[in-house]
Amino acid sequence: MKTKNEILKTIPSVDQILTLLQIQKLNNITSHKNIVSSIRETLENIRQEIMNLSEEEILTYDLSLAQLIRQIEKTIEKNTTMSLRPVINATGVVLHTNLGRSLLSEEVKEALWSVASEYSTLEIDVDTGERGSRYTHVEKLLCKLTKAESSLVVNNNAAAVTLVLTTLAKDKEVIVSRGELVEIGGSFRIPEVMEQSGAKLVEVGSTNKTHLKDYENAINDNTGALLKVHTSNYKILGFTKSVSTQEIVELARKHNLPSIEDVGSGVLIDLTQYGLSPEPTVQGVVAAGMDIVTFSGDKLLGGPQAGIIIGKKKYIDLIKRHPLNRALRIDKLTLAALEATLKIYEEEEDIINRIPTLRMLTVQKETLYKRAQELKDRLTSSLENFAQIKIEESQSQVGGGALPLEKLPTYVVSCYSENISTSQLEKELRYADKPIFARIFKDRVCFDMRTLTDKDIEDIDKSLKNILKNNGGY
Numbered sequence: 177m178k179t180k181n182e183i184l185k186t187i188p189s190v191d192q193i194l195t196l197l198q199i200q201k202l203n204n205i206t207s208h209k210n211i212v213s214s215i216r217e218t219l220e221n222i223r224q225e226i227m228n229l230s231e232e233e234i235l236t237y238d239l240s241l242a243q244l245i246r247q248i249e250k251t252i253e254k255n256t257t258m259s260l261r262p263v264i265n266a267t268g269v270v271l272h273t274n275l276g277r278s279l280l281s282e283e284v285k286e287a288l289w290s291v292a293s294e295y296s297t298l299e300i301d302v303d304t305g306e307r308g309s310r311y312t313h314v315e316k317l318l319c320k321l322t323k324a325e326s327s328l329v330v331n332n333n334a335a336a337v338t339l340v341l342t343t344l345a346k347d348k349e350v351i352v353s354r355g356e357l358v359e360i361g362g363s364f365r366i367p368e369v370m371e372q373s374g375a376k377l378v379e380v381g382s383t384n385k386t387h388l389k390d391y392e393n394a395i396n397d398n399t400g401a402l403l404k405v406h407t408s409n410y411k412i413l414g415f416t417k418s419v420s421t422q423e424i425v426e427l428a429r430k431h432n433l434p435s436i437e438d439v440g441s442g443v444l445i446d447l448t449q450y451g452l453s454p455e456p457t458v459q460g461v462v463a464a465g466m467d468i469v470t471f472s473g474d475k476l477l478g479g480p481q482a483g484i485i486i487g488k489k490k491y492i493d494l495i496k497r498h499p500l501n502r503a504l505r506i507d508k509l510t511l512a513a514l515e516a517t518l519k520i521y522e523e524e525e526d527i528i529n530r531i532p533t534l535r536m537l538t539v540q541k542e543t544l545y546k547r548a549q550e551l552k553d554r555l556t557s558s559l560e561n562f563a564q565i566k567i568e569e570s571q572s573q574v575g576g577g578a579l580p581l582e583k584l585p586t587y588v589v590s591c592y593s594e595n596i597s598t599s600q601l602e603k604e605l606r607y608a609d610k611p612i613f614a615r616i617f618k619d620r621v622c623f624d625m626r627t628l629t630d631k632d633i634e635d636i637d638k639s640l641k642n643i644l645k646n647n648g649g650y
């Protein structure tokens with residue numbers, strides 16, 4: 177019987193492996209240095225594996241050279257592909273935070289790459305040749321689109337809220353309704369953001385009901401601001417009362433206090449005309465008189481990750497000058513993408529189709545059905561009898577903490593195979609050349625057509641075929 181040590185001794189050395197023809201061929205794919213470190217990594221993993229073998233497993237353990245080479249190739253592949261890379265979103269969740277939220281418009285590409293690869297007008301005044309401000313590139317556009325007096329853009333909306341509160345209400349009390357103490361995924365919680373900013377949270381009302389007089393009774397000499405937070409990822413239904421933007425504005429004015437609203441999702445067009453539930457539009461909140469409004473760039477706006485702050489010039493000027501702003505400042509790539517996105521809104525032509533997020537949210541059911549038919553036809557012909565393929569009606573989600581109750585009617589293509597368990601199939605799809613994220617429903621893997629492109633349909637077909645082939649399908 178072999179001992180662990182004897183097995184360990186049969187592992188070839190790095191130098192021996194390097195002389196193998198199959199390994200030498202890899203020189204075309206990656207550098208020598210990468211190959212050597214990947215061989216080392218693989219050998220170390222194999223050593224560990226052997227050390228962890230049980231007595232029984234030792235008896236049957238066998239490491240062939242072919243297997244070893246395959247493992248090395250896998251390690252090289254893992255070490256040479258980008259960790260951050262494109263995937264296929266077949267979940268139907270449009271603003272999928274973990275998959276990157278909004279997709280940028282095709283038209284943004286050029287703006288983004290030219291600013292990335294060349295020097296730019298980032299902080300220079302072309303007229304005078306003197307130093308300028310990076311915010312000018314989007315400030316006018318934002319003011320034009322929202323009718324606000326002034327604007328500023330930072331890293332994300334969490335940063336925006338923190339910066340606004342710290343500038344306007346540090347060491348002072350900020351009054352918020354108990355029904356609006358929102359938690360957004362990724363540990364953004366209003367009470368904690370408030371604490372970070374140095375403002376003191378004063379909760380008023382109850383979870384389901386807050387009245388204007390609750391705010392009024394809480395105002396004192398130490399009050400710094402009134403804050404309204406859009407409950408973007410939940411709704412309180414039934415016996416409820418919340419205070420409107422308008423009412424908060426009037427109360428704040430009466431007491432000479434700044435009014436702040438975090439609208440979160442930041443929609444600029446009325447989506448009810450496409451059958452979606454009403455969401456406060458940014459312009460609507462500005463028109464109601466809010467002094468400061470903050471929202472995300474990559475939710476319903478459909479742009480890059482950013483936190484947009486708009487409102488009264490006297491407050492925005494203070495916020496711009498706050499030292500924390502420097503730490504939260506937006507980079508040139510984001511600015512380029514944001515300007516190009518906002519220009520689409522400015523042109524007012526075919527906005528819904530040019531902004532991918534809006535296109536996916538408003539796509540017609542017939543279009544989804546056609547796409548489903550195409551995927552089904554492809555899969556049925558390439559997978560023959562190795563999988564059951566069906567078109568089913570289902571519901572997709574908006575995601576990103578926007579329109580929480582919205583269930584968008586959709587079509588999915590669902591797949592079930594006797595040869596592989598549904599959970600294993602879902603997992604192997606994630607390991608595809610271009611990883612595919614699907615959802616599982618009633619023990620079937622489902623591809624939601626809402627978030628898929630024509631190219632994705634081809635890729636899903638290819639990957640599924642591969643997976644079923646390797647699982648004894650063909």
Ligand SMILES: *Cc1c(COP(=O)(O)O)cnc(C)c1O
Pocket residue numbers: 332333334335358360364405406407408409438439440441471472473482483576577
């Ligand atoms: C999403 C959201 C945030 C956080 O925005 P990020 O851009 O993700 O930082 C804050 N407040 C509300 C109400 C939100 O919906």
